[in-house]
Amino acid sequence: KAGVTQTPRYLIKTRGQQVTLSCSPISGHRSVSWYQQTPGQGLQFLFEYFSETQRNKGNFPGRFSGRQFSNSRSEMNVSTLELGDSALYLCASSLVGPGGNEQFFGPGTRLTVL
Amino acid sequence: AQSVTQLDSQVPVFEEAPVELRCNYSSSVSVYLFWYVQYPNQGLQLLLKYLSGSTLVKGINGFEAEFNKSQTSFHLRKPSVHISDTAEYFCAVSLQGAQKLVFGQGTRLTINP
Numbered sequence: 001k002a003g004v005t006q007t008p009r010y011l012i013k014t015r016g017q018q019v020t021l022s023c024s025p026i027s028g029h030r031s032v033s034w035y036q037q038t039p040g041q042g043l044q045f046l047f048e049y050f051s052e053t054q055r056n057k058g059n060f061p062g063r064f065s066g067r068q069f070s071n072s073r074s075e076m077n078v079s080t081l082e083l084g085d086s087a088l089y090l091c092a093s094s095l096v097g098p099g100g101n102e103q104f105f106g107p108g109t110r111l112t113v114l
Numbered sequence: 115a116q117s118v119t120q121l122d123s124q125v126p127v128f129e130e131a132p133v134e135l136r137c138n139y140s141s142s143v144s145v146y147l148f149w150y151v152q153y154p155n156q157g158l159q160l161l162l163k164y165l166s167g168s169t170l171v172k173g174i175n176g177f178e179a180e181f182n183k184s185q186t187s188f189h190l191r192k193p194s195v196h197i198s199d200t201a202e203y204f205c206a207v208s209l210q211g212a213q214k215l216v217f218g219q220g221t222r223l224t225i226n227p
Binding site for chain 1: 150155156157158159160163204206212213214215216217218219220
């Protein structure tokens, strides 16, 4: 079974631009979560989608948004990029259940904002 | 709110020596506990998890962890490490029934030959 895939793997943008990152979950997984990883702040939860609905949201500004499609694929968008948005963005998918399910992480998209 | 503290940012050990990576958490409600490993330029991989039951949890690659409710700790151990265990290790918690993970700051494990 194929793992979680994220595209692109690397991205360079300039301040003020916007960016869209894509995540394809493992087949059969309906929950997709996004995390931001930086050296200073560590791993922080952005949001979780399930059945095309945002089910949980972290403490990030409105410039960060996401969506999920009917095939469970998800995208996240960052508008008006700032230097501090440079990070590794990780996507994770999991089966639906009572919780405690393993989240399978993709390799991440490394975003550099110049 | 939940929080996780990993007490050591870096742990150097010699190959074949035992290692313990420490993790304390804070939560007013019951949580699930996890340890993830991240190798360079890769995503995170689950080592083990505690949901309920036995407080000693065995995971992949010879790792184990012990849940201690009174001390709110979930320390990770391995009796004999290998060069290939060099990586960053993250402790995380989630509320029961939720997917959101709250991570600690990570512990970089370096294995010296």
